[in-house]
Amino acid sequence: MKSFDEVLERVRAVEIPETFDIVVAIANGGIIPAAMINQRLGCEFQMLKLNLRDAMQNKLYDKPKLLAEIDFDFKGKRILLVDDRVKTGTTLKFAKELLSEAAVVKTLAVNGVADYCLYDESCFRFPWLV
Numbered sequence: 482m483k484s485f486d487e488v489l490e491r492v493r494a495v496e497i498p499e500t501f502d503i504v505v506a507i508a509n510g511g512i513i514p515a516a517m518i519n520q521r522l523g524c525e526f527q528m529l530k531l532n533l534r535d536a537m538q539n540k541l542y543d544k545p546k547l548l549a550e551i552d553f554d555f556k557g558k559r560i561l562l563v564d565d566r567v568k569t570g571t572t573l574k575f576a577k578e579l580l581s582e583a584a585v586v587k588t589l590a591v592n593g594v595a596d597y598c599l600y601d602e603s604c605f606r607f608p609w610l611v
Contacts (some may be wrong), residue, residue, distance in 0.1 A: 482607035488503040488591065491599040492517045499587065502558040505529050507576055510565035513609050514591045514599075518563055528552040529562070529576055556582040565607060567593025 492514070505527045507513030512528065517524045530549040532541060549585035560583045562576055567590040577586050592605040 483608055485608040488514075488567065488599065488608060489517065489532055492519075492521065495597055495599060497522070497561075497589075497597060499561075499585075500559065500607070501561040501587070503527055503555060504561050504563060505555075505576075505580070507564040508543060508571060511563045512566055513607075514589070515563035521560070521576055525553075527555075527573065531572055531576060531577070533600065544588055545572045547579065555580055557584050559583070559585045559587075561589055561597075563589045564593075564595075565591045565595065566605070567598075570594065 501522060501524055501590045504515050504519040504527070506526070508528045508530045515526065527550065530547065532548055534602050540574045547571045560580055562573065562580070564573060567573060573588050573595065576589075587597070589597040589604060590599070591607065592598070592600045592602060594601060
């Protein structure tokens with residue numbers, strides 16, 4: 482398991498040359514890493530409430546579900562979409578479709594493949610899980 486300090490160091494070190502208007506966390510898993518990235522970038526912070534898997538990473542649905550309406554203005558904005566883990570990319574793809582009226586949607590994952598990623602390891606435990 483990575484320590485919180487190790488993940489925080491990666492958040493500080495990841496190169497993000499672009500500017501964003503909004504950091505959007507995919508809730509629930511993306512909330513903590515998105516908050517960390519948002520502290521660094523200093524822009525608006527919002528949440529997109531989606532669900533595909535349970536806490537043990539077992540698939541709950543055939544496709545991701547939007548659990549609450551999107552209640553923020555994203556049209557024409559530059560968005561950094563943040564999630565904790567990317568396994569298949571299904572949730573990120575669905576989120577990008579929901580945010581398709583944004584000017585740009587880039588992705589960041591703590592673990593997995595995204596536009597920006599901190600780790601890409603087959604077995605990864607998050608230090609903030611209790």
